[in-house]
Amino acid sequence: MVYVNGHNSFTSIIQCGVPQGSILGPLLFLIYVNDIINSSSILNFTMFADDTTIIASHKNMTDLIDILNLELINISSWFKCNKLSLNISKTNCMHFQTSHSNADALINYDIKIDGVTLINKDYTKLLGITIDKHLTWNYHIANITSQIAKGIGILYRLNNTLPQKALLMIYNSLILPYITYCNIVWGNCGITKLNSILLLQKKAVRICTNSSYITHTNPLFHALKVLKIHDINVLQTGIFMFKYTHNSLPQVFSNLFSFNSNLHQYPTRNRDNIHLNNPKILLAHKSLRHYGPDVWNALPTHMKQLSYLNNFKRKLKKMKIIEYDTIVNQ
Numbered sequence: 001m002v003y004v005n006g007h008n009s010f011t012s013i014i015q016c017g018v019p020q021g022s023i024l025g026p027l028l029f030l031i032y033v034n035d036i037i038n039s040s041s042i043l044n045f046t047m048f049a050d051d052t053t054i055i056a057s058h059k060n061m062t063d064l065i066d067i068l069n070l071e072l073i074n075i076s077s078w079f080k081c082n083k084l085s086l087n088i089s090k091t092n093c094m095h096f097q098t099s100h101s102n103a104d105a106l107i108n109y110d111i112k113i114d115g116v117t118l119i120n121k122d123y124t125k126l127l128g129i130t131i132d133k134h135l136t137w138n139y140h141i142a143n144i145t146s147q148i149a150k151g152i153g154i155l156y157r158l159n160n161t162l163p164q165k166a167l168l169m170i171y172n173s174l175i176l177p178y179i180t181y182c183n184i185v186w187g188n189c190g191i192t193k194l195n196s197i198l199l200l201q202k203k204a205v206r207i208c209t210n211s212s213y214i215t216h217t218n219p220l221f222h223a224l225k226v227l228k229i230h231d232i233n234v235l236q237t238g239i240f241m242f243k244y245t246h247n248s249l250p251q252v253f254s255n256l257f258s259f260n261s262n263l264h265q266y267p268t269r270n271r272d273n274i275h276l277n278n279p280k281i282l283l284a285h286k287s288l289r290h291y292g293p294d295v296w297n298a299l300p301t302h303m304k305q306l307s308y309l310n311n312f313k314r315k316l317k318k319m320k321i322i323e324y325d326t327i328v329n330q
Contacts (some may be wrong), residue, residue, distance in 0.1 A: 175200075186289050219324070239316075257293055
């Protein structure tokens, strides 16, 4: 029923679905769609609310396309049986590959659902992160660089109007969220690629402190207690590893790492560290599976032995900020 200007429309019984905006709506929707994973025993599903990602891999491209098209028929049937509609215009596919492989490998193949060929994209946005087929993060960095530049424009116009504390609040509200959001995923892609964001951060702290454009920024980062983008990545990675060592991560991460003590019984000084894999592909070295143990093992022993997450976060951030002062003094 709809109520407008004191008048009610005719009432109608809902046969399926939930009223938009209802309190139970999101929960009931999740319960309703979560069994989509049973529509295929081959594909891997990653789900967040109504955003579903399907992942498949195979050594042979022809076999991979055949498997996908066959499994998509099953998924389409699941949608129809559950009286749900798929917005095909917002559905696309991506072929993940190394930058040295054949970039045109998918051109002669069609991935279809309900007879409609899905668009093969070089990059797409997933939950606010722009992912490209080579996992270079170039498109994502370009996107957030543009957004940060807009925030700095606002800071610049307010520079002579607001005090430092208020300018720092604007930085934390309009700039920092773009740098911290999912930084653990993309923030270790390389110093050169992140340099554009770091330069904007330096510009922002100069504006907040009303400093000259040639002022050395390490003292400014230290005074404002603001982390650089690389150290934000270290902080987020360290928090993840702390949660792993304390068994407070979701079950899916339970076997992501192994301690050296589980691999051998020798009483070495690194026995209690997390085992560091050495993958052959350079891209894998930037992944959390490799970089996470690297960050954790480099921490001082007293920090790895802390019991509470908030205490760990505070001490790790303080340690990184003190480094800016150390660099200046040197």
